[in-house]
Amino acid sequence: MSHDILRHHHFSLSHGLAMSSSDQPASPHPTAVTAERPMSDAALARRLPLLPPHLREQAAAMGQQAMQPVGIIESCYPDKFGIPRQPGLARHATAILHLLPPFDDPDCVRDIEGFSHLWIHFLFHASPTRWTPLIRPPRLGGNARTGVFASRSTHRPNRLGQSVVELAGVETAANTTPDGEQSGKRNGVRLLLRGHDLLDGTPVMDIKPYLPWVDAVPEARAGYAPAPPPRHAVAFSAQAEQTLATRADSATLRALIEEVLAQDPRPAYHAARPADGKRQYGVRLVDVDVRFTARTQPDGSLTMEVAAIVAV
Numbered sequence: 371m372s373h374d375i376l377r378h379h380h381f382s383l384s385h386g387l388a389m390s391s392s393d394q395p396a397s398p399h400p401t402a403v404t405a406e407r408p409m410s411d412a413a414l415a416r417r418l419p420l421l422p423p424h425l426r427e428q429a430a431a432m433g434q435q436a437m438q439p440v441g442i443i444e445s446c447y448p449d450k451f452g453i454p455r456q457p458g459l460a461r462h463a464t465a466i467l468h469l470l471p472p473f474d475d476p477d478c479v480r481d482i483e484g485f486s487h488l489w490i491h492f493l494f495h496a497s498p499t500r501w502t503p504l505i506r507p508p509r510l511g512g513n514a515r516t517g518v519f520a521s522r523s524t525h526r527p528n529r530l531g532q533s534v535v536e537l538a539g540v541e542t543a544a545n546t547t548p549d550g551e552q553s554g555k556r557n558g559v560r561l562l563l564r565g566h567d568l569l570d571g572t573p574v575m576d577i578k579p580y581l582p583w584v585d586a587v588p589e590a591r592a593g594y595a596p597a598p599p600p601r602h603a604v605a606f607s608a609q610a611e612q613t614l615a616t617r618a619d620s621a622t623l624r625a626l627i628e629e630v631l632a633q634d635p636r637p638a639y640h641a642a643r644p645a646d647g648k649r650q651y652g653v654r655l656v657d658v659d660v661r662f663t664a665r666t667q668p669d670g671s672l673t674m675e676v677a678a679i680v681a682v
Contacts, residue, residue, distance in 0.1 A: 442467075
């Protein structure tokens with residue numbers, strides 16, 4: 371059922387979801403996060419002379435902290451390339467957050483339907499564990515460097531990320547057997563998400579409700595990213611249009627393709643120069659490979675041209 375949800379880009383909210391063994395991820399705990407080996411008190415004193423003495427023992431012990439994922443993401447983004455760099459930029463991007471034992475107890479999500487959006491805290495599991503103090507954010511053209519903590523880069527200490535996503539629905543295991551008899555409480559929870567930026571297989575470390583009255587700060591400064599990125603025109607070839615016409619999810623797949631390509635997913639150093647439409651790129655979305663080119667128009671605007679949509 372979950373694959374059908376992603377394939378057709380809509381959610382069927384079934385309150386009698388049966389969680390079979392095939393629905394569960396292959397590994398109940400796909401990853402664990404443990405901090406680096408702690409420094410001694412003497413080493414901390416040398417490295418952190420401004421740290422108050424009463425905090426040194428606590429800081430030395432923090433290296434032993436560990437986290438266990440509470441869930442795993444089933445996403446319309448099979449690959450990293452093409453994922454919007456921020457959540458909310460592709461409204462038709464859907465995902466299923468499968469809660470893992472022991473966090474798959476329906477009581478864990480009691481009253482969560484009252485919130486339209488959630489904070490998802492997750493692990494950039496496909497990013498390298500190595501990090502550097504300076505990174506090159508795409509918003510600066512991929513050349514200028516800025517501090518890792520002044521960026522939202524995936525290449526960061528602990529590889530932790532957070533995104534605000536729309537909660538489209540909640541599915542929990544039924545308390546009855548298929549023949550209608552009472553079977554007692556059964557665990558199994560799936561959260562249906564929309565407008566996300568999460569790679570397939572992403573480990574989720576925590577979930578919290580989004581509270582607009584405290585989480586939204588309209589007067590906040592946004593540094594070198596003061597405004598949303600520009601959205602570019604997207605055009606479809608006759609071949610791509612023909613492929614879309616044969617699919618049951620034609621409208622939603624088209625919308626997802628438009629939203630993703632409008633962000634110009636090409637590497638920053640490619641996007642920084644005029645495009646002649648000759649170089650072809652490919653981005654995986656749901657179950658297709660979208661092959662596209664970029665072309666700079668006479669007026670300086672950019673058009674992303676979908677050449678073909680190929681099933682994979």
